[in-house]
Amino acid sequence: MNVARVLRRTFRPAGRGILFLFVGQALTAVAPAQWIPLNPVTAITRQDDGVVFTMKSGTMKLQVCTPTIIRVLYSPGSSFPVRRDDVVLKTTWPPVNWTAQTAGDSVVVRTPALRVVVSRSQGTIIFTDSSGGKLFEDQTRSLTPVEVNGEKTYHAEMFSSLWGSGEAFYGLGQHQAGVWNYRGEAVDISQDNSNIAIPFFLSSNGYGIFWNNASRSRFNNRFLNALYLSSEVADAIDYYFIAGPEFDSIVAGYRMLTGGVPMFGRWAYGFWQCKNRYRTQDEIVGITRKYRELRIPADNIVQDWFWWNTMGEPVFDASRYPDPKGMVDEIHGNHFHFMISVWPYFRPGSGTYAEMDRRGFFIDKTITAAFHPTGQALYDAFNVEARKYYWHLMDTALFAIGTDAWWLDTTEPETEGRETNILVTNRVAGANGARYANLFPLFTTSAVYEGQRHESDRKRVFILSRSAFAGSQRNATAVWSGDINSDWVFFRKQIPAGLNCSLSGIPYWTTDTGGFISGDPDDPMYRELFIRWFQFSTFSPILRVHGTRTNNQNELWSYGTAAQKILTDFDRLRYRLLPYIYTMAWKITSEGYTPMRGLVMDFRSDARATDIGDQFMFGEAFLVNPVTEPSATMRRLYLPRGTWFDFWSGDPVIGGRSIDASAPLNRLPLFVRQGSIVPVGPDVEWAAEKPADPIELRVYRGTNGDFTLYEDENDNYDYEKGVYATIPIHWDDTQRLLTIGTRRGQFPGMLQQRTFRIVLVRTDHGAGIESTEQADAVVRYSGKETIIPLH
Numbered sequence: 001m002n003v004a005r006v007l008r009r010t011f012r013p014a015g016r017g018i019l020f021l022f023v024g025q026a027l028t029a030v031a032p033a034q035w036i037p038l039n040p041v042t043a044i045t046r047q048d049d050g051v052v053f054t055m056k057s058g059t060m061k062l063q064v065c066t067p068t069i070i071r072v073l074y075s076p077g078s079s080f081p082v083r084r085d086d087v088v089l090k091t092t093w094p095p096v097n098w099t100a101q102t103a104g105d106s107v108v109v110r111t112p113a114l115r116v117v118v119s120r121s122q123g124t125i126i127f128t129d130s131s132g133g134k135l136f137e138d139q140t141r142s143l144t145p146v147e148v149n150g151e152k153t154y155h156a157e158m159f160s161s162l163w164g165s166g167e168a169f170y171g172l173g174q175h176q177a178g179v180w181n182y183r184g185e186a187v188d189i190s191q192d193n194s195n196i197a198i199p200f201f202l203s204s205n206g207y208g209i210f211w212n213n214a215s216r217s218r219f220n221n222r223f224l225n226a227l228y229l230s231s232e233v234a235d236a237i238d239y240y241f242i243a244g245p246e247f248d249s250i251v252a253g254y255r256m257l258t259g260g261v262p263m264f265g266r267w268a269y270g271f272w273q274c275k276n277r278y279r280t281q282d283e284i285v286g287i288t289r290k291y292r293e294l295r296i297p298a299d300n301i302v303q304d305w306f307w308w309n310t311m312g313e314p315v316f317d318a319s320r321y322p323d324p325k326g327m328v329d330e331i332h333g334n335h336f337h338f339m340i341s342v343w344p345y346f347r348p349g350s351g352t353y354a355e356m357d358r359r360g361f362f363i364d365k366t367i368t369a370a371f372h373p374t375g376q377a378l379y380d381a382f383n384v385e386a387r388k389y390y391w392h393l394m395d396t397a398l399f400a401i402g403t404d405a406w407w408l409d410t411t412e413p414e415t416e417g418r419e420t421n422i423l424v425t426n427r428v429a430g431a432n433g434a435r436y437a438n439l440f441p442l443f444t445t446s447a448v449y450e451g452q453r454h455e456s457d458r459k460r461v462f463i464l465s466r467s468a469f470a471g472s473q474r475n476a477t478a479v480w481s482g483d484i485n486s487d488w489v490f491f492r493k494q495i496p497a498g499l500n501c502s503l504s505g506i507p508y509w510t511t512d513t514g515g516f517i518s519g520d521p522d523d524p525m526y527r528e529l530f531i532r533w534f535q536f537s538t539f540s541p542i543l544r545v546h547g548t549r550t551n552n553q554n555e556l557w558s559y560g561t562a563a564q565k566i567l568t569d570f571d572r573l574r575y576r577l578l579p580y581i582y583t584m585a586w587k588i589t590s591e592g593y594t595p596m597r598g599l600v601m602d603f604r605s606d607a608r609a610t611d612i613g614d615q616f617m618f619g620e621a622f623l624v625n626p627v628t629e630p631s632a633t634m635r636r637l638y639l640p641r642g643t644w645f646d647f648w649s650g651d652p653v654i655g656g657r658s659i660d661a662s663a664p665l666n667r668l669p670l671f672v673r674q675g676s677i678v679p680v681g682p683d684v685e686w687a688a689e690k691p692a693d694p695i696e697l698r699v700y701r702g703t704n705g706d707f708t709l710y711e712d713e714n715d716n717y718d719y720e721k722g723v724y725a726t727i728p729i730h731w732d733d734t735q736r737l738l739t740i741g742t743r744r745g746q747f748p749g750m751l752q753q754r755t756f757r758i759v760l761v762r763t764d765h766g767a768g769i770e771s772t773e774q775a776d777a778v779v780r781y782s783g784k785e786t787i788i789p790l791h
Helices: 247-258 281-294 324-333 351-358 384-397 440-455 488-502 524-538 561-576 578-591
Strands: 021-023 041-047 050-055 059-066 069-075 099-103 106-110 114-119 125-129 134-138 140-148 151-161 169-174 186-189 196-203 207-211 217-220 226-234 237-243 271-273 300-303 308-310 313-316 337-342 362-365 377-379 405-408 463-465 477-480 596-598 616-618 622-624 634-639 643-646 652-654 657-662 670-673 677-680 695-699 705-711 725-732 737-740 754-760 777-781 786-789
Touching: 050 106, 069 140, 069 247, 125 237, 134 151, 134 207, 140 226, 151 237, 169 186, 169 488, 186 196, 196 217, 196 247, 207 226, 207 247, 226 237, 237 247, 271 281, 271 561, 281 300, 281 324, 308 313, 313 351, 313 384, 324 337, 351 377, 351 384, 384 440, 405 440, 440 463, 440 477, 488 524, 488 596, 524 561, 561 578, 578 677, 578 705, 677 705, 737 777, 777 786
Parallel strands: 021 099, 271 300, 300 337, 337 405, 405 463, 463 477, 695 754
Antiparallel strands: 041 050, 050 059, 059 069, 069 237, 099 106, 106 114, 114 125, 125 134, 140 151, 151 226, 169 196, 186 217, 196 207, 207 237, 217 226, 362 377, 596 616, 616 622, 622 670, 634 657, 643 652, 643 670, 677 695, 705 725, 725 737, 737 786, 754 777
């Protein structure tokens, strides 16, 4: 057949009457899986949104969602099961320009960005880019009848051949093996303390796959040339192929499916004080007072568990917390926000427990007394009425007295003493819990997010959850890495854990700085670990300390005078960077951006960068290089190609190589990318203490650069109605011109005039935490475009 010529002929599969085009182009045959029967295509039907393939066994559909997103459905029968999807919100799509053609044995679905090739003789699917470069191969799909927890269902499995591919894999939630690149690894996609299950991964080939199944699942690439995706309970195989090639586009596509990310209040991007645990009203209020006396910046204080009389019933122990509303009012008066721990478990002995038990709101109860008593019950977050009741408890007892944020602990949910998740052997809202084994964190955060949004639009929701699933990001949920040890080994593991979690569509991630169990603030060796961990946390999406300490002290002054100075300096740096960080938060919400960025996100074509899991970008400007070895004074690190500036000295450094960077205890090796424009605000003691004025604009020369400053009212949902302002800023490196563009938008309390201090960073100029003594230019800005020549 002439490759250059398209032969138009009518193709009528058995029992169908639809026109296809034969394209004169042969595609390389794929070797079949030897232990699985071939499953050829017997008929093809074009629909408005894709192509349905009748197979020898079952039915498959390629749904064209967008030019870069293809949904693959495979059912064992002649139709696709109709079941409510609790994860994917996007169910309708605008029309896409796509075609379906045939080429010999192949059926080819084309969009402007992709080609999807289905072998009629074998049923394999090959995804390529628009020029034919292979991205991913779905070689076989199988649904094996099984019975799980009393339900007759299917075990789902998809096999992909990886022969000849050198791709790397990332994402899959958060796991604690210390692995960054999952090529050659197997990962259980199952919730557990410190392991967050999200069935979404990205490939360095420039695509991602969201495996849409909420049961216990598995990513298995133990044999480097074979990838298996499988799930315990399924009616069908259902996944979304998302092409990039850039990772930001893939993550944005995933969030288009599962939900965008609301903004937090500005305060949430500051420093959080927490420990296990404050025991009295006087103690927690006194801590906020001392922070203000010492003028150490902080915005949030957290009341951990056992503030109650009985777990589950939100009533403070009056002997220790005699006036909860007065306590919250005084915390607010000290310019702190107040977060409180809430569990999904209920202990017997309260009226709340009795009422929930009577209404059938419990999934199961403990049967043996240990840390928790016999009869402690897990509430059924899958039950709509139980969710409403759960929020009602929080609303009337806690939100009503001014609580600002929610710490939802043990949201896996925790099943201590056995490996199998409690949901797998129980029923939830009348259904098989094994089918929804990973969904508990999504439903319980939905209860709180939807409840508070219904109650008020004046206070942005903030939820800190120990676990998450696909879609949790839409519930204003940040996650932390669970109950990890206070040692260097666990500290090192948190970096790839956080980077993979970030690539799983969860942009807000944090750790128990210093580890949860357990540190001694009087031990010089532990003080060093705490300092290094805090330096890392300064450039995490959320800056938070927490943990169990031998002397029950975990405040920044608890680690000695020398440590306090270092910790406070990094805390100050975090606050001075709030204009940069808050703008990044807006990008997360408006663009699907990711703030904590493995190097593969920005340097995907750099083979050395793709395998580095202990360095990362914090936004577009900062290359962060945590020090994870004790007694270190140097840090070996890789600088990607281009020119970088040492943040502490302003010295330019040529990239594309590894260097040994100075790393004394008071410094984290930190480099800024050429072309960056970094707004540095004034010193503040809490995030909303005063407007960010003046702003020091640090310009890192070497190439053109852009930054758009975002501002709003700091803590309500008016930004969703367009009540905010942006200021575009552009650096022309050739002409050495800085343009501060016309301000767009407005909001109540917006500065009508402000001052920008322009600093061209160079050696010993525009470096470090402190303000630059002599700016290169000072501009009084009133909202109109201003061009500043800097020669």
